[in-house]
Amino acid sequence: MSKRGLRDSLVRGLIASLHSTLTEVGRSSLGKIALALVLFFIVVSIYALIALPRDIADRWNNIVSTPWIYYPKGAPPTWIKYFGYDEVDSMIAPLQSPERYIVVTEAHIQSNLPEYVKAIGVKGLKPVGYVEKYIVEYEHRSSKAPNDIILAFEPRPMSDLQGKTLVNIIFLIERPDGRVIEVLEEPPIPLTRLTPESPLKASDNKYCRVFLSDYEREFNITGVPAEDLCRLSIKAFFGSPKVVEGSLHFDTLKGRYKFILIVAYSIPGLRPDDVRAEIVRGNIGFKGMNLIVVGTVFGLLGTDLYGRDLTLGILFGFPVAIAIGFMAAVISVLIGLVVGVISGYYGGRVDEVIQRFIDLLNSIPILPILILIGYIVQDPKSPVFVSSGWGRLLLIITLIAILGWGGLAIVVRSMALSIKSEQYVEAAKAIGASSTRIIFRHIVPQIVPYAVAVLVLSVPGAVLTEAALNIIGIRHGLPTWGLILSDAFSARGSAYWMWWWILPPGILLALLSFTFVALGFTLETMVEPRLRRR
């Protein structure tokens, strides 16, 4: 038979056995659950690969990057609200077109223009230039105040004119009780200094002076140090102060708030009308502006201590876990299969050497060696430093596989031995079949079902080992469940109450492990009697 024919028959045999396997697995109830869970893992993995941004791994490792800096830190999942917890949702409001705009020159200000007061309309503030006014309506239903309010700006690409543009930013909150409090004011600064990475935060201490004067006039509170007010500024914006036994408290006001943002553009030497024209043409100004209410809860799975969205990290963990598990399992099963068949089929001295080698392999303390190598390749001082995280991950996977095929090889060997002495194999030999033909035609196809069961069973092992390595500091830079757990573990005391940080990754690891063990178990019980029959 030609090589091609041999390969075809092998592939056909594989497909047929896969098909019969699947139908048989579906018959047992444990098998059904396992298949459904495998499907779940695969579907979520594919979704994660499609939906997640390409640079998620880099972002994840940089805790001061966007969007984490816009998110609440250590916030539980949003759905705890449905269990009776009174929490504040996070909200991102894009500011697209201004509510009002007006062109103001010094001369206008001098003459105290009525349209100006009407347009900007608050508190006699007098920004000069091309002035835009944005309003975001916000319904506050919680008796807690939000964690912060963030103004994030993304400037248009750099140009000569853009570099010269100055912006003056004023942010006010109109509260349900009718009071208007000026939260922050940035004097004219170069527009390019406002980047997504350096947003304006209402809680920033440097704006304290701005709001204090307003606030103290409105509420007339005495006997409380100004620092207390500054520290509690966000609570102050959303509540009415009261002094209880010398310390400051706030009753949060529920109801309709108006966030008012005033942005005044000016370019030295250019008339405000021309500045407006440039902005309308899209030459200068901002590509995007966002007003972010940083709540006390976030997303489906909350955030970690650094504000990272755990949903994204957990989601990215799916394909990585599946890849780690399958790669390690496939490599180790292939080695085990090949070595086992060779050992069993050829016997004699080859067999003896292989068996002694497997003995040795099984006595190697796997985890210590893995940790040792993991540390050595990630230490930048080391001569064998592997700088790429992917490279280190691949190395770990390969090592897990290389150290883990011994058990399978022993079983495969005994199977090959028994198949070798079957009459039809003897007959095939007698009519002059080559060893290759006997191995691929008679021996391998019978072992493959068992090998598949072992493959499925050994998927979780590699994933759990890899997660364990993460815990004690062996990193490769990809967000995995192990990495998330290891971050939680490093935070120790501050993380103990953050169940949403610790439970989901561990539960998913356990679920993955359960899934593949259940599937492998079903496959094995299915394969075993067939093996015994032979």
Added chain:
Amino acid sequence: MGVMLVVDRRVLRILALRALTLSFTLIIVVLITSIILTGTGYDTVILNSIIQTEIQALSQELRARNPPPPPEEVERVLKERREELIRLYGLDKPVYYRVLDNFLRTLTLNLEAISDDVAQVAGVRPPLPVGHAIAIVLPRTIIMITIAYIISSVIAILLGPFIAYRRGSLLDKGIITYAAFTNALPIWWIAMISIFVFGFYLRVAPSSYREVIKYVSSLGDSLTILLRGDLSAFSSILVNLRDLIYYSYLPITVVTFATLGGLIYSARAVAIRVVTEDYVVAARAKGLPERAVLRRYIIRVIAGPILTFVILGLAFSIGGFIITESVFDWPGMGFLFYAAISVGDSPTVLGLVYVTTLVYVIARFVLEVIYVILDPRVRL
């Protein structure tokens, strides 16, 4: 019928061969570790930075002297000290020489920890011979992991055959589910959760376990005094024991909880294979009392396999659980290994790999001998 041990030549030859291959295994494992550490040049980097730190400290000390020695003098002393250290650490020798040298010194445990962090885990001041460090941390691992493993093994041995008789019962199903459940959960994750829940939230257990150093060592001291015949140490032993229990009950419970399922499952599997054998059925059919069936036909047969996993598990437990000990911050063997690796203390790493593999290899050999005694077929 007395068991007569006919130790003939053939048995001796089998055992000798096993001893030989097991020693070879031990040698290879240590050699691989030595190559990973020294052969890659990692060791050199670490030692050089240690020398650098020491030279810097010395130079500062010299310059702070009153009156300050002349600069040439300082240079000379520093150079001499550097050369001395290079010779001490063997950095003047070629790599293959150092790999072999480390290897040979490991076999005799003639090693000294080079990092202060390692000494800190042991809880003593440097200089610290590695053998000494291991002698200090081993009791801690035994207290946490070996004791837990013994508890699990005893429960498994008692319960395994018991549920093997009741296959398919509710208890059997419950135990299988439990085994599957703990098999799927990483033990260090259970450890994390339990520290968070019992240590931080409920506050019924310590949240930091490093303190255990104190109690283990003072318990050791009191025991030595007691052994010398001084009964007054008895009360201090009780006090130490109480503190030790406070520190160790959570780790022991976690390790027991995590290892129990798998052990019961193995014991059950071994027992089931035997209870379904024809000769057991026949023995029962001919009216032998259950007790006799159990003693004569079942226990004898399952003793071998059960001893295998119990002894290998005990040997394995001596090496400590690297991750779980790190999570508990429990300064045992596993944590010492972690500390040694994270600072690149290769003598300690080598010493630990050697000792844990040695224990494992000895356990394997003991099992071989036990097989010869238990299984007449080997002797035939």
